[in-house]
Amino acid sequence: MKSLLSRYIVTSDPVYGYIKIYDHEVSILESEAFQRLRRIKHLGVTDYAYPGATYTTFLHSIGTAHIVENMVREVLVKADVSYDDIERYVVLLRLILLLHDVGYGPYTYVFEEAILEPRQLTHEGMGARIAEEFSEISVGIEKALRDYGYTYKHVIQAINSRNIDNWPFRSQINSEINEKVLFHFFKGAFSANTIDRVLRDSYYTGAIRSVIDWRKLLYYTLPYEDGVVFDSRATDILEQILITKMRLLLHVYYDSEVRSTSIFCRNVLKKLDQEKLIDFDAIVRDVYRYLTLDDYTIFSIENVRYVKEVKSFTYGRNPYVACIEYYVPREKYFKTDIDINEIKRIVVERIRDCGTEIDVDSDLFIDVLNHLMKLIFKEREYEISTRYGDGSIVKTKIYDFLPTLFNCKVVAFRVYVKRTLSDKVCNMRYKIISSIDNEIGVY
Known part of the structure; x- marks a missing residue:
């Protein structure tokens, strides 16, 4: 079987320098559903306090795919996993991380709190539905994974996994480890998602000026039982990630202007929902309608744009x-x-x-x-x-x-x-x- 990782394009990234996009991923990235992520700021309304915090969920998604590829290569080789298996898990995990946030709504976490959570929905669940119902994505996944024995349903289940008990991959990789170890690359305190968020949030807000040597962390991470173990020589990096995450919490996520703007935006969305100015019930039932919403369109709808609170939010007039x-x-x-x-x-x-x-x-x-x-x-x-x-x-x-x-x-x-x-x-x-x-x- 010809390697799927032999053909790729290279793109520049301000955090990592250069990252790869493989040919088999291009059709997914070019899909309407994925391109929509270019129009969703991953930090929601944080740019109202930190003007540089405008990076998109599109950028975060390809960043996490880059991190997880490095994780798979560095960690699994220490357990003598074969090259073919490493390639298989690189292809699989990259697809999962590329799509893990495809279900976010406008203003990411604000929309989730205001619209999705009251309906017992999550952005992961919406993302799984998009990956299943949007043929450009499901067909792209099938083509990439069919020779490895996986289907798009495995990816959907992985995206929806809230903990290791829901993780769909559980087979033995070799005599030492099983596929549960892969969950820790996807979610957890030092997952690809967490590392990219910490690095990217620090860089784009400019609030935390620290250099985290994430590659050193990978060099000293080993597969162990159903998870990973860190060599004590990586303790400084572990602490640095936690400290940076805490500093981001106190100085960025809990910044008074960020929080008041977030809650104002949440209240505006709730008002639109309660007064049925936007039929969110119908929208969340239909992923194609859901995909029409992004940071730019949601407050531009004809019967919404002139609502007093919408105008105040749009023009940055936070009343709190x-x-x-x-x-x-x-x-x-x-x-x-x-x-x-x-x-x-x-x-x-x-x-x-x-x-x-x-x-x-x-x-x-x-x-x-x-x-x-x-x-x-x-x-x-x-x-x-x-x-x-x-x-x-x-x-x-x-x-x-x-x-x-x-x-x-x-x-x-x-x-x-x-x-x-x-x-x-x-x-x-x-x-x-x-x-x-x-x-x-x-x-």
Whole structure:
């Protein structure tokens, strides 16, 4: 069988230099569904605070394919996997990573939270449907994988895998390892997806100026049982990735302008949904209609573009501003859940006590970092297996790393209000914080 990896084109990438696109992938990349990803900013509305954060899901997808190819080659060769098998897994994993985010809607995570999640849907599930129902993609997958014994259904199931129990590939690769190891290249704390996000988010936002030697991490990663183990000489890179991810969380993803714009955009989408200005129920049932939505088209629909909130969002007129930040000691941060409703009650009462009327539903909202932390670190229970020079292997949960990555105090939540109320609320911020301490003692 002629190698599928012998013919390719080379394209430039600002993060990796040069990356390959193989001939058998071109028909998939040129499909309408994949080209749509050029019109979806992967960081959603982050560019409202970080103007450089405009890279697309298209770019992220080919970046993760590049990373996963290097992972497969570097890690599997250490287990004496044959060249033919390595090639097979390179072809397979690249297709999975290319398509893993093809189901994102406009503004990525904002659309998912506002439209997909209330309907018990995910972008992975939408992506699996697109890969199945869009013939340009399913036929392209079939042609690439038929000689390896896989079908497009294997790729669909892999895209939908939320954990290793759902991973469709479980056969023995050789006497040492099985195909479950491939899941850790796809998802997890140090997966291809995570590494590309950390590198690309840092580069395009300009917020984190650190160089992560991801290739060194691959050199010191070995297949082990159903997963991977890291040589202790790679500990510095593991820590660097976690630290960078945490810095991105605190300074980019939880930036006050990013969060307020995200929530404003979410509220606009919910308004369009509730008032049936866009029939999202019909759209999510029909992948062809779903593919017509991107960052540019969704707010350009005839009966939508003149809605007051849509115009405000389009012209960057975010009505909310952060007035209160509530800090807590680092060591107590992970031990208590925050009652948003109780905090909102106290804030509203103190504002009204000062003679200012406020609408609970539209004039303010509370944003909790702990909630965002759980979304960003979904793999917080993921175990890092580290092998030391004496042959011993020590397992550590990522969750145990997190407290050491924070400063001495952490923002537990923020209170945002309409800009028209910001001066009055800011003037009473210390009174409100004191009331929260006295009445509920969050920590």
